[in-house]
Amino acid sequence: MTSTSAKDDRFTLLTASRLIDGEGNPAIEDAAVLIHNDRIELVGSSTEVRAPDGAEVEVVDYGDASIVPGMVDAHTHLVSPGDGTPSDVVGQEKDDILLMQAIKNSRTILHSGVTSIRENGAKNHVTFSLREGIERGLAVGPKMTLCGRPVTITGGHMWYFGAEADGADEVRKQVRQLIKEGADYIKLVATGGSTRESNPLLPSYTVDELRVATEEAHHFGKLTAAHCASAQGVQNCLDADVDMIVHCVFEDAQGRYEYRPDLVDRLLEADAWVNPTLYVAQAGIDRFAEVVESAGDDAPALQAVLDERRRGLDNRMEACGRMMEAGVKMTAGSDSPWGDYAPGEFVHEVLMLSDAGLSAPDALASGMSGAADSIGMGDISGRLVAGRSADLLVVNGDPSKDLKALWNVVDVYQDGNRVERGVL
Ligand SMILES: [Zn+2]
Known part of the structure; x- marks a missing residue:
């Protein structure tokens, strides 16, 4: 059944001005993430990250936004x-x-x-x-x-x-x-x-x-x-x-x-x-x-x-x-x-950790990879890395410089699907 195989092999390519991996590393500029079904397949610069030749791929460009882990x-x-x-x-x-x-x-x-x-x-x-x-x-x-x-x-x-x-x-x-x-x-x-x-x-x-x-x-x-x-x-x-x-x-x-x-x-x-x-x-x-x-x-x-x-x-x-x-x-x-x-x-707590002394990248990581590691979900959540669940977030602004950008949610993806949030 073609419909099933198409559904089983779904590629989504998201691009944006920057991508933050959730581990406290510097942002990747002009970034892209390739999602294959419910998983992250590739993360990197938009010139390098591409869907396999011949694959049908849905492309979403988020312009001057940031892609970060959920x-x-x-x-x-x-x-x-x-x-x-x-x-x-x-x-x-x-x-x-x-x-x-x-x-x-x-x-x-x-x-x-x-x-x-x-x-x-x-x-x-x-x-x-x-x-x-x-x-x-x-x-x-x-x-x-x-x-x-x-x-x-x-x-x-x-x-x-x-x-x-x-x-x-x-x-x-x-x-x-x-x-x-x-x-x-x-x-x-x-x-x-x-x-x-x-x-x-x-x-x-x-x-x-x-x-x-x-x-x-x-x-x-x-x-x-x-x-x-x-x-x-x-x-x-x-x-x-x-x-x-x-x-x-x-x-x-x-x-x-x-x-x-x-x-x-x-x-x-x-x-x-x-x-x-x-x-x-x-x-x-x-x-x-x-x-x-x-x-x-x-x-x-x-x-x-x-x-x-x-x-x-x-x-x-x-x-x-x-x-x-x-x-x-x-x-x-x-x-x-x-x-x-x-x-x-939740962003309030990340901001409080920053107020208490964590740098912006460390506070960001504490609500992503750090939190995931602390609860035994580090292999699944909190990082934009190939093989992890495609749970991610698109926000306006650059949260690695200003944590408050985490409030500006544009889209949420769960297991590779854009979450329908209705009229906000
Ligand atoms: Zn409690």
Whole structure:
């Protein structure tokens, strides 16, 4: 059947003023990328990159735009609306409502130019169902690596998502259960967090419990990541061989910030990734500042809370800058649409990493190849290299010089197909 063979051998040639490979290399000027079906076939200068003789090829010239890899967000929560709804409220919603929310968010995220994500925790079976729905063509969204549910102590942060486990045996069983359901990695909750019943300054799991989880995950070839909202949590996770430290807050049990060179040395030694999630804090502060503003004369107490939150973020920015300087591997993961961080605005997190100290090319790479490597998707996503999935993005401007160009999305390609984004 000719129609089938034509479909099986589809070439698309994209050209533009520049191409950025996502690894921090200098841009290729007058660039082209040849897509063969769902894969990248060739990348280079437009004078060199051509379709095979006689092949039928669709050519799209993007003029003075940039071709870059689809962005990779290492940290999402697809069941959350991102409009300030507290997670405790999100956690009480019915699964079918959360699934609809997740469908809406995954489309928004894909349309914004993020073509791969790591989902950091949802309720019950919702994200497994979402991924199956996308595979069946019932919904659209980025490629996703899933934890399903975060593993947490009874009453711990995100307990409402349905994976409470206490003691070595329950933790081991929960890890096995998640892998059985389709988890690609294991998300652990090592301290409290924004969940009402939990205290972010206190560790939740013991080192022994964490170690059981990482050993079990690693035994099945799965990575681990852990929520750490205070220093003891970071230390416990390093003792337990966790692969990615999320948030990486250095406050002690009394809430005092002190930069921890000892923990930074251990992060380097372990070659662990840090996902600092900076903009989600900024978004919360911005929203809260509006509340303080509208409170008028009643504001002094609120103003003190706002000042405290600003100081907390300043400390995290300072710690990130020092960790970057020390050579700790930083990945861009937004944490959106958690809290006040709306979906589809991943670029904010890349900009915050740049504000904290990464150069523009390094910040760009942290949201592309770096993020992909950090979540075990480096062979698939985050780089414009022959053989990778043809997930890419066309933006106006030059994001290697000005990261804000990432907002100016012209087109998104997923598996070699231009994503139909409708009237924007
Ligand atoms: Zn999170």
